[in-house]
Amino acid sequence: MHAETRPRAGKPIAVAPRPDRRQQLRRWFQAGFFVMFVLAPPFDLLRYDLVAGHAWFLGMEWHVGFDDYSAGRIGLAGILGAVLLKVFLPILGAGAALIFTAWKWGRLYCGWLCPHFSVVETINRLMQRATGKPSMWESRTLPPREPDGTPIRYDRRWWLLTVPLAIAFAFTWAVVLLTYLLPPAEVYGNLVAGEPTRNQLIFVTAGTVVLSLEFLFARHLFCRFACAVGLFQSLAWMGNRGAMVVGFERARAADCANCYSACDHACPMRLKPRNVKQAMFTCTQCAQCVSACETTQRDNPQGPLLGWVAGDAARRNEAILAGQRPGAAGERR
Incomplete structure (x- = not known):
């Protein structure tokens, strides 16, 4: 009979997907979005070219029409309509989709896609290995074991990996952010040749320093209080x-x-x-x-x-x- 196939009392009952499956899926989403974050500018999927004076979207040049307006080919009504259609509506549409998702499911973007949050989690794990604390501001050391009982050995030598990796993440972020503003071929070409322009060097250096400090000391504070994307998601969710x-x-x-x-x-x-x-x-x-x-x-x-x-x-x-x-x-x- 069907009743005889039911598990006996005292046996574990599967009431949810395996935790590792859910977290593995989340890691794949995070990794995929991080790759897209890095490769979007080189493939012209999404960036603004300050040199050319226009944006790129899905491999196509995205012109608002300021050149045509300056040349007198379109009037004031034309440029206002173009700005509304090509600038404000896409931004409002993307924002509305993000806010609706947060209103219904919470900060899913943060936990499942955000490239910054994936760095936060990575540094957390390494810092916990080094100090027993996932954050410099944690009040006490966490128990040295995983939820499944696997022991964790805390060792200060993990700092030798934690700090360089945080700096590497910061450098990567600084360079990638620069490619959203300048031609990626120029940025990467100059870096490979060791001949970045003065402004490129200033941007990458300052970005690396600031982001290194943020990743090491204030990554949670940024997510909680400084990230506008996260803040508006939280407000919608609440x-x-x-x-x-x-x-x-x-x-x-x-x-x-x-x-x-x-x-x-x-x-x-x-x-x-x-x-x-x-x-x-x-x-x-x-x-x-x-x-x-x-x-x-x-x-x-x-x-x-x-x-x-x-x-x-x-x-x-x-x-x-x-x-x-x-x-x-x-x-x-």
Whole structure:
């Protein structure tokens, strides 16, 4: 009979995708977007050429029409219409798509695509190996083990990799950002020949220094307080009480007693995932806390305590965590 095929009590029950599968997929998305971020200018997918005075989009020259306006070939109405159609509408369209995604699912762009956040996570892991802390500003050393129990050996020699890699990331970012403004062939050609122009050298040097300091000391602060893209996503997300959020089964909080707060330690933004949504303002929906909980609770027949929830489930989750009766959040939509 069908009932005989059900798992016996006490056996782990698969209640969610394997954590490594989700995180592997996220890593692929991050790697793909980082590659696109680097290669977009050389392939003229998206950049603005200060030398030529026009943009490139998907391999095509993107002219607004200022040259035609200066030459008298189009009037004021023509140039205003061109600016509206070719500048403001594309920007507003991309912004609207980003904000709608954030309103419904949170900062998915940050956690799954953003090339800066992928650097944040990489430096976090290396710094934790070197000091036991994923950030210079962490108040205490994290437990030396992975969520699955694998021991981690902290060794200051990891600094020999952490600092050079942060500088390498900073240099890469500075050069790539420059190729969004100047012809990539010129920028890379000058660098390979060791003959960058004075302005190129100043830009790359200043960018490398500033970004190196940011990657080593202030990468989380940038994501939390300085990134306009992240800030507007968070504001949109907070405005939707039914948006996707990391839910916590508070009724089963006793199951956390045998855990070493793996979800807290896994968060690259240094947040407390079992808290209310207001305290998770800068959550990037990377789901590392969910994966950590799934791993530590893999032998629990009831499954993990953390998981993505949306709609009414998200409202109930917030009501319970806030100490309200479950229906209160749904009444104040």
